[in-house]
Amino acid sequence: xxxxxxxxxxxxxxxxxxxxxxxxxxxxxxxxxxxxxxxxxxxxxxxxxxxxxxxxxxxxxxxxxxxxxxxxxxxxxxxxxxxxxxxxxxxxxxxxxxxxxxxxxxxxxxxxxxxxxxxxxxxxxxxxxxxxxxxxxxxxxxxxxxxxxxxxxxxxxxxxxxxxxxxxxxxxxxxxxxxxx
Amino acid sequence: xxxxxxxxxxxxxxxxxxxxxxxxxxxxxxxxxxxxxxxxxxxxxxxxxxxxxxxxxxxxxxxxxxxxxxxxxxxxxxxxxxxxxxxxxxxxxxxxxxxxxxxxxxxxxxxxxxxxxxxxxxxxxxxxxxxxxxxxxxxxxxxxxxxxxxxxxxxxxxxxxxxxxxxxxxxxxxxxxxxxxxxxxxxxxxxxxxxxxxxxxxxxxxxxxxxxxxxxxxxxxxxxxxxxxxxxxxxxxxxxxxxxxxxxxxxxxxxxxxxxxxxxxxxxxxxxxxxxxxxxxxxxxxxxxxxxxxxxxxxxxxxxxxxxxxxxxxxxxxxxxxxxxxxxxxxxxxxxxxxxxxxxxxxxxxxxxxxxxxxxxxxxxxxxxxxxxxxxxxxxxxxxxxxxxxxxxxxxxxxxxxxxxxxxxxxxxxxxxxxxxxxxxxxxxxxxxxxxxxxxxxxxxxxxxxxxxxxxxxxxxxxxxxxxxxxxxxxxxxxxxxxxxxxxxxxxxxxxxxxxxxxxxxxxxxxxxxxxxxxxxxxxxxxxxxxxxxxxxxxxxxxxxxxxxxxxxxxxxxxxxxxxxxxxxxxxxxxxxxxxxxxxxx
Numbered sequence: 001x002x003x004x005x006x007x008x009x010x011x012x013x014x015x016x017x018x019x020x021x022x023x024x025x026x027x028x029x030x031x032x033x034x035x036x037x038x039x040x041x042x043x044x045x046x047x048x049x050x051x052x053x054x055x056x057x058x059x060x061x062x063x064x065x066x067x068x069x070x071x072x073x074x075x076x077x078x079x080x081x082x083x084x085x086x087x088x089x090x091x092x093x094x095x096x097x098x099x100x101x102x103x104x105x106x107x108x109x110x111x112x113x114x115x116x117x118x119x120x121x122x123x124x125x126x127x128x129x130x131x132x133x134x135x136x137x138x139x140x141x142x143x144x145x146x147x148x149x150x151x152x153x154x155x156x157x158x159x160x161x162x163x164x165x166x167x168x169x170x171x172x173x174x175x176x177x178x179x180x181x
Numbered sequence: 182x183x184x185x186x187x188x189x190x191x192x193x194x195x196x197x198x199x200x201x202x203x204x205x206x207x208x209x210x211x212x213x214x215x216x217x218x219x220x221x222x223x224x225x226x227x228x229x230x231x232x233x234x235x236x237x238x239x240x241x242x243x244x245x246x247x248x249x250x251x252x253x254x255x256x257x258x259x260x261x262x263x264x265x266x267x268x269x270x271x272x273x274x275x276x277x278x279x280x281x282x283x284x285x286x287x288x289x290x291x292x293x294x295x296x297x298x299x300x301x302x303x304x305x306x307x308x309x310x311x312x313x314x315x316x317x318x319x320x321x322x323x324x325x326x327x328x329x330x331x332x333x334x335x336x337x338x339x340x341x342x343x344x345x346x347x348x349x350x351x352x353x354x355x356x357x358x359x360x361x362x363x364x365x366x367x368x369x370x371x372x373x374x375x376x377x378x379x380x381x382x383x384x385x386x387x388x389x390x391x392x393x394x395x396x397x398x399x400x401x402x403x404x405x406x407x408x409x410x411x412x413x414x415x416x417x418x419x420x421x422x423x424x425x426x427x428x429x430x431x432x433x434x435x436x437x438x439x440x441x442x443x444x445x446x447x448x449x450x451x452x453x454x455x456x457x458x459x460x461x462x463x464x465x466x467x468x469x470x471x472x473x474x475x476x477x478x479x480x481x482x483x484x485x486x487x488x489x490x491x492x493x494x495x496x497x498x499x500x501x502x503x504x505x506x507x508x509x510x511x512x513x514x515x516x517x518x519x520x521x522x523x524x525x526x527x528x529x530x531x532x533x534x535x536x537x538x539x540x541x542x543x544x545x546x547x548x549x550x551x552x553x554x555x556x557x558x559x560x561x562x563x564x565x566x567x568x569x570x571x572x573x574x575x576x577x578x579x580x581x582x583x584x585x586x587x588x589x590x591x592x593x594x595x596x597x598x599x600x601x602x603x604x605x606x607x608x609x610x611x612x613x614x615x616x617x618x619x620x621x622x623x624x625x626x627x628x629x630x631x632x633x634x635x636x637x638x639x640x641x642x643x644x645x646x647x648x649x650x651x652x653x654x655x656x657x658x659x660x661x662x663x664x665x666x667x668x669x670x671x672x673x674x675x676x677x678x679x680x681x682x683x684x685x686x687x688x689x690x691x692x693x694x695x696x697x698x699x700x701x702x703x704x705x706x707x708x709x710x711x712x713x714x715x716x717x718x719x720x721x722x723x724x725x726x727x728x729x730x731x732x733x734x735x736x737x738x739x740x741x742x743x744x745x746x747x748x749x750x751x752x753x754x755x756x757x758x759x760x761x762x763x764x765x766x767x
Contacts, residue, residue: 016212023208032197049207056215111203118195140192145579145587161564161581168188168583175191 004068012059023052026069030076031112033141037080037133039122045111047083051075073142074152077134124174132167135160189585277418277443279309288425288436303437307447314447318454326451337456344456346464386411386420418443463691464640464653476615480635486666487610491714492516495752497550497745498603506543510603511554517572518757521600524557525564547745569759570598576759586763608744609667609704609717613637613658622657632659632669639675641691649683652676653692664715670703677725677733698736700724710748719743 010018030051034044051072114122125133134153138144144152150160285303302320313329322339336345384393396408411421419441427434448454493515500508506526513520526539543553558565566579575598577589592599606612613619619637627634639654654675661669674694706719722740725733755761 011215016215019212019215020208023211027199027204028197031199032195035197036192036195045207049210052207052211053214056211059215111200111207113198113200115196117191118197121192121195140189143587146581164581165583172188175188 008059008068011056019056022055022068026072027052029069029141030072032118033073033137034076034080035112035114035118036122036125036141037077037137038083039126041112041114043080043083047076047079050079070142070144070148073138073144077138077142077152081130081134120175121171124171127174128167128170129163131155132163132170135163136167136171139164187585278311279307279444279447280441281444281447282306282439282441284437284439286435286437288434290435291427291433309447316448316454322455324451324454324456326448326454335451335462337451337454337460342457342460344451344460344462346462384411390414391420461687461690473615473617473619476619476621476635479621480613480615482662483610483613483633483660483666487606487612490605490610490665491710491712491748493750494605494746494748495547495551495750496603496605496608496747497547497554498608499550499741499743499745501741501743502739506539509543509550509554509557511551512604513752513756514604515752515757517570517598519568519570519598519600519604520757521568521603522554522558523566523568523603524554547747550745567762568600569757569762570594570600571757571759574759575599576762578762580763588762588764591759605716605746608720608742609715611658611668611671613668624657626670627659630659630661631663632661633666634659638694649678649687649691651678652689653694655694664707667704667707667715667717669717670701672698673700675699677727698725700739701736708744708746710746712748714748716746717742717744 004022007018007022011022027048030048031044034047035041038044038047054075055072125136128136131153135146135149138149138152139146146157146160146164150157153160283303283305286298286300289300298320304317304319306318307314307316315325315327315329317325319325322337324337325334326337327334334347336347337343338345382393382395384391392412392414394410394412396410397406405427407425409421409423410419411423412418413420421441422439423436424439425434425436452458494512496512496514498510498512499506500510508526509524511522511524542556543550557563561584564579564581566577569576573593574591575594576591579587579589581587613635618639619635622634622636624634626632635658637656637658639651639656641649641653642651652675654673656674657670657672658668659670659672660666674697676689676693676695677699700722702720702722704717704719705721706717708716708718710716720742721738722742723736724739725736726739727733
């Protein structure tokens with residue numbers, strides 16, 4: 001945490017190495033969060049890049065005492081939520097399309113390279129409701145507490161815990177059916 | 182394949198890597214965005230330099246004038262010595278109670294796309310030391326009114342009809358000046374060495390003979406300035422400045438003139454300058470939070486009582502809404518070490534049978550409660566969080582309803598215990614900071630009950646998304662000297678906000694504090710330990726709420742806390758040891 005404050009301080013004063021350190025420190029976590037929320041590697045890459053770009057553009061308004069990881073994670077989750085809401089107005093993707101999106105990850109031109117396990121999780125995650133997906137992703141991948149997630153989602157802690165509980169049960173069932181295939 | 186039971190572990194183990202070459206591509210795009218951002222900021226700062234340079238500030242202009250005089254007197258520039266000396270100018274400026282200046286942009290050329298003002302536009306400024314004020318009124322209607330002593334700037338924006346009030350944190354070492362002359366002299370050293378060329382000549386201004394000082398210098402950043410100061414040779418006061426600046430790197434030049442006069446008085450507030458009385462006032466920064474020495478003294482007995490609280494104890498607190506206990510906290514405290522457990526009951530008690538069962542198990546004594554909490558810790562499917570402070574490090578472990586533990590990284594807190602919730606001090610002796618937003622007061626309640634009262638004002642809290650989280654708030658803490666200075670009552674006054682509303686839609690004054698209580702928390706039953714230490718045994722909270730239509734309802738009982746305290750207990754072995762916290766795999 002202290003390191004983040006120093007990095008933000010240095011970056012604000014023009015140190016690009018500090019920006020690189022922030023980028024390298026959180027890049028993979030953000031990509032993983034974006035992928036488990038979207039199951040779409042293209043969208044995930046775009047979102048993470050956008051979040052970093054937005055971060056550098058708004059650096060002057062970012063207070064160094066905040067939690068940088070949480071800020072970035074929440075930015076990713078919110079952007080995805082907005083995108084998915086937009087997409088939901090159009091025909092939904094079929095399983096076949098979802099699979100295709102992830103097999104794109106084998107493409108050597110891709111930025112993110114996923115393990116098989118991550119691909120399984122991402123695919124299963126698309127089958128649970130968005131709120132549950134966001135809660136699980138932010139809790140397990142973003143290391144955010146239920147209270148913090150409740151604040152981000154503007155919901156009560158009980159609601160968030162409910163999202164988590166139901167989401168995890170569904171996810172467990174989905175993953176077990178997948179791994180025993 | 183193996184069944185996936187531990188989702189968390191499965192999640193954590195799922196790996197992602199990145200393609201190094203793409204990594205660099207993406208980073209370079211981010212870097213480009215950062216550099217463009219800086220360029221954009223530079224454009225603005227260029228304009229700030231040109232249009233708002235210190236030299237255009239009347240005070241600084243006079244500093245330059247004095248600096249020039251010093252240079253001349255010191256003989257560092259080989260030109261004719263002026264007919265008047267520094268002392269004359271310093272005296273003249275000192276006698277000026279206010280300095281008023283009208284700055285106008287007269288010429289503009291080059292890359293002018295981002296110019297914040299056009300030809301003929303500018304601002305008026307006023308400056309005084311007693312009172313210490315810096316004021317600007319711009320031709321677009323924006324007004325800046327800065328009270329330097331309290332570092333408060335009010336900015337009126339005519340477009341939104343809002344006055345934003347900003348406070349800059351004052352440091353105790355911040356310089357204050359007794360006079361304008363002192364201020365100029367103090368600033369002199371800083372700019373003395375900036376000048377390349379100084380020219381002195383006689384001239385005429387408004388039909389009167391004047392002395393004209395011209396300064397020519399180029400800053401390290403490539404800003405070339407030629408400044409002329411017209412001085413009245415009789416009064417020794419600057420009458421006019423002409424500033425021509427060229428930002429060489431940006432192909433941008435501008436010329437501004439300033440006309441000076443020295444009135445006996447100036448504007449007293451932002452409204453006198455034209456801000457409408459109905460403009461909405463929004464406080465957007467914290468007020469001065471420096472320590473207040475008088476309050477430190479006034480709070481000494483309270484803080485001593487707080488420090489001398491019994492230090493070895495187990496405290497169990499119930500949170501009761503209506504007839505049901507919602508949560509139970511257990512705090513083990515030994516000197517600086519503390520363990521706090523948070524047992525939510527709500528959600529695990531669903532049926533009437535459950536309620537009867539848990540009430541029986543819970544009982545109504547310290548021992549039955551403690552046993553219940555220990556059983557709870559081992560029960561399945563329930564939330565639980567445990568906080569430990571070992572005197573230097575803070576640890577937190579949380580269990581979710583799926584019985585999966587999250588262990589948070591330890592944090593170093595060498596100075597104080599960061600848990601600070603649900604312990605004896607939190608309930609009876611909360612921290613009252615001796616800051617400038619706290620004052621000692623007397624009111625009917627404090628007089629009738631022989632209590633000492635401290636009032637704290639909190640400014641409106643505006644969320645990052647522009648929504649209002651809380652309007653201005655007033656808290657009053659009542660301390661009882663006859664009960665170890667315990668805080669026996671806390672009143673809150675603030676306008677209730679439901680769900681956060683857009684700040685631009687707020688129709689009421691954010692700073693207005695209602696006369697009616699919004700909530701009150703008071704000790705309704707007291708306890709005393711064997712060694713005479715008072716403590717709150719029962720605390721009631723009464724709050725305003727909303728009805729289904731969103732209307733405020735009057736105060737009603739909302740929460741009861743019952744405290745069960747055991748002092749100097751025998752602590753369970755290893756209770757403060759973070760190594761005994763559950764592990765993520767448990």
